[in-house]
Each structure stands twice: as structure tokens, then as C-alpha cells.
Amino acid sequence: MDETDQLIVRLKRGDEAAFAAIYGIHNDAMVRLAHAITANRASAEEIAQDSWISIIKGIDGFEGRASLRNWIFRITANKARSRARRDGRSRPLNAAAHAGESLGDRFTADGSWAEPPALWDEITPERILAGRQAWQQVLAIIDDLPPMQQAILSLIEGGRMPAAEIAALLDTSAGNVRVQLHRARETIRDRIDRDLSHERKMKKDP
Amino acid sequence: MLSCREVCEQAQDFADGRLGPLARARIRLHLLMCRNCTSFVDQTRQTGKLIRSTLSRQQGSKVSPELMAAFRRKTGDDATD
């Protein structure tokens, strides 16, 4: 019996710590997934709560043939989709884009650097942002991303879910999931780079 | 010889270990000679780490009392079956 099987057994027995653990692991990604499907942050919170109610009700019937994680996110995606239909929102998926697009105008026509990146190695982001807590800054950047990218980032980087499973949840292709993931990470790298250069300038001439 | 732009377009796949041996070798060769792309690839790696540590901090939100009550009710019902 692996760790997840044990968690399921404990859930079925009514173990509150097990429920709290599963909730903690998945809730943020569930909200972001519902947000991506409904394009509405407030209803996304409700959908996640509503999904948990269904999960609680259905846990006895869950036999672990699918993974628990997959089952949880499928419930969330289905609820979000019917909510979006009810609200008359059918959200167009982000058009598939070329992965290099987000690198923008940092390069000249022949592909060499026009605007070289700053060196991060001596002053790591953790160190320079320590006063303001790097993670809060990164979280603010993530919360600014298009909802689809937030969901993908959260499921892949936070939940280690394979791109193909995410694609099925979001009704898109695995290729598009990877493109959106690349864009999200590149946006975050670029924002941190700008913040760091700004901070360095302030240090030089305050 | 890869251009800087081509190297940076593949930086994430390189950092994720998703490239084949030949593509990897071509990037390594470029990085040996290019400080800017070395910085870029390093930024890409550090960004990945920051994203993962940020999202794992997000994993810890607390169950609302209402939801925990619903869980308790459900499993309590089962016990009396």
C-alpha cells in the first residue's frame, strides 16, 4: 500500500488530519483550475468548496482505480464547466503560440543579444529579495498571469501533474500546455530580472 | 553554431532535461563561449526553483470550519450505519 492508498483509507475512516492534508495539497490548484475554466475568481473559490463537498460525499465510492488526484481535479473541472455554461461563459482557450514569442525584443534580427540579461549569480534573487520575502513577490507575479497559465503552473510545478492530464482537464492539447507553461515561467523570469535591475539601480544612486 | 536566441528558446527544455544528447551538447558548446546565455540559463533555473518553493508554500491553506464539519458529519453518519 503506497502513501496515497493509506491516505484514502484514512479519509474513508474519517481521519481529519488526512482530510486537512489533502485539502492543503490541492485546494490552491483547484481554485486556479476553476478560475481558468470560468474566468471568474470569485466563483472559482465557490466551485472549489463545492467540489470538496462532492469529494467528501463520494469518497466511499472511490476505489482508487484512477488516482485520487485525478479524480479530485476531474470533479473540479466538471463543476467549473457546468458553472461556466450556466453563466453563459464559454471561455476561449488561449490560442496556441510559438514558445519563443515571449522573449520579445531582447534579440537582434540575427539572433544575438540586444539587451543582455543581468547576472544573478552573485546576488541570488532569494538574497536580494529576502527583506521582502521572495515568495510573496513571486506569488504576486503568478497571481497576475492569465488564469490558464496560473492553473498550468500550479498543476505542473506545484502538483507534478503530467502535461497530458492537464490538457484533458483544460480541454486543450499537451503541446499547448507546454507552450503556456514556458510563457508563464518566462514572464516570471523577466519580471524578477526587471525587479532586480531596478533594485540594483536604487542601491547605486538612491 | 546556435544563435543566442535559439539557445534561449530552448533554455527551459534544457533546464528541465527534456532535450536529446545532441541538442544538449550544442547548447553546452554555446554556453562555454557565451556569458549572456549562461546568465539566461541560470536565471531560468533559479526561476523554476523560486516558482516551486512559492507554490509549495501555497500548499497549506486551512480547511474552513464549515467544510470540516461536513467531513465530520459524513464520516459520523457512516459510523452509525
Ligand SMILES: [Zn+2]
Ligand atoms: Zn549566447
